[in-house]
Amino acid sequence: MAQVAAKDLVLAEIHPPGHVIVQSEEVLHSKLAELTKGELQVQVKHSGQAGNEAQAWDKVKAGTLDIARVNLAMLAKDMPAVKLVSLPYLFRSREHMWRVLEGEFGKRIQSEAEKVGAVVLTYYDSGTRSFYSTKQPIRSLADFNGLRVRVQDSPVYKDLILQLGGTPVVLPYDKVGEAFQKGEIDAAENNVPSYVSSGHYKLAKHYSFDEHSAVPEVLVVSRKTWQGLSVAQQQALSSAAASSSAQMKTLWADSELQSLAKAKKEGAVITDKSRMSMSGIEGFAVKLYSKYITDRDELETVLSILRTK
Numbered sequence: 001m002a003q004v005a006a007k008d009l010v011l012a013e014i015h016p017p018g019h020v021i022v023q024s025e026e027v028l029h030s031k032l033a034e035l036t037k038g039e040l041q042v043q044v045k046h047s048g049q050a051g052n053e054a055q056a057w058d059k060v061k062a063g064t065l066d067i068a069r070v071n072l073a074m075l076a077k078d079m080p081a082v083k084l085v086s087l088p089y090l091f092r093s094r095e096h097m098w099r100v101l102e103g104e105f106g107k108r109i110q111s112e113a114e115k116v117g118a119v120v121l122t123y124y125d126s127g128t129r130s131f132y133s134t135k136q137p138i139r140s141l142a143d144f145n146g147l148r149v150r151v152q153d154s155p156v157y158k159d160l161i162l163q164l165g166g167t168p169v170v171l172p173y174d175k176v177g178e179a180f181q182k183g184e185i186d187a188a189e190n191n192v193p194s195y196v197s198s199g200h201y202k203l204a205k206h207y208s209f210d211e212h213s214a215v216p217e218v219l220v221v222s223r224k225t226w227q228g229l230s231v232a233q234q235q236a237l238s239s240a241a242a243s244s245s246a247q248m249k250t251l252w253a254d255s256e257l258q259s260l261a262k263a264k265k266e267g268a269v270i271t272d273k274s275r276m277s278m279s280g281i282e283g284f285a286v287k288l289y290s291k292y293i294t295d296r297d298e299l300e301t302v303l304s305i306l307r308t309k
């Protein structure tokens with residue numbers, strides 16, 4: 001087969017340098033250059049230079065962007081399996097989540113991605129997501145009453161906020177700070193590294209550790225780009241992606257700790273899970289589960305996730 005010429009693959013990333021995800025993409029870059037002796041390079045377009053997540057995902061599907069790093073929750077509209085994995089309180093632990101992604105369920109995600117024109121390269125940790133608010137801490141279900149809560153563009157999260165009694169406001173990540181400043185939203189939710197790196201901790205200083213979801217990050221390459229690579233290049237890209245994900249696993253916990261320390265030092269008020277009274281939340285979760293588990297197969301899938309040791 002003819003040798004494929006040296007090329008740059010553009011990777012769209014919304015986070016700025018210094019974020020643990022960007023650090024992991026730098027590992028991807030150097031590992032790939034090393035494995036292909038510079039023949040294949042990843043150019044990380046950080047800070048949203050190549051568009052927001054929804055735009056990047058659309059371009060990957062259309063084959064006009066090589067690689068996107070997005071939060072898996074953003075793919076829920078196109079991939080039924082993602083709706084299931086976005087359900088709150090699904091994973092018992094980070095280890096549980098990884099075993100699910102690396103098992104049968106991961107294969108289903110892969111095949112659903114392929115149907116819409118993308119290949120899953122790897123996943124990255126994203127910790128757990130919790131709510132944060134401007135005026136007062138969220139400590140119980142009653143605190144959601146009338147609250148305008150920014151969510152990612154995912155039907156599951158819109159429904160979660162509605163169930164809790166708040167008003168969901170869908171906004172791209174880069175518009176959240178402005179919406180807080182203009183008083184258009186009262187709350188949002190994210191993991192601690194993103195809460196801090198985005199500067200949201202300065203605008204909404206009450207962070208309440210309810211840890212309602214744990215949806216990983218995903219690295220997807222367009223089918224068009226994938227098919228334009230030689231088999232050796234595909235293997236190098238997969239292997240470099242796996243190395244960057246492994247490296248990220250070692251960086252994540254530290255990034256959470258450092259971000260939390262910074263937020264606290266600069267005035268964020270953290271409410272621990274033990275100080276929150278979210279009793280009754282199971283009732284809302286059940287309603288959400290029954291809406292999204294639409295048939296026997298989906299039920300089997302969710303049960304097999306829950307049964308994964």
Ligand code: BDP
Nearest residue numbers: 053070071152173190191194
């Ligand atoms: C961050 C994820 C990013 C999400 C963002 C958000 O890394 O991919 O899209 O949250 O809330 O933690 O939009």
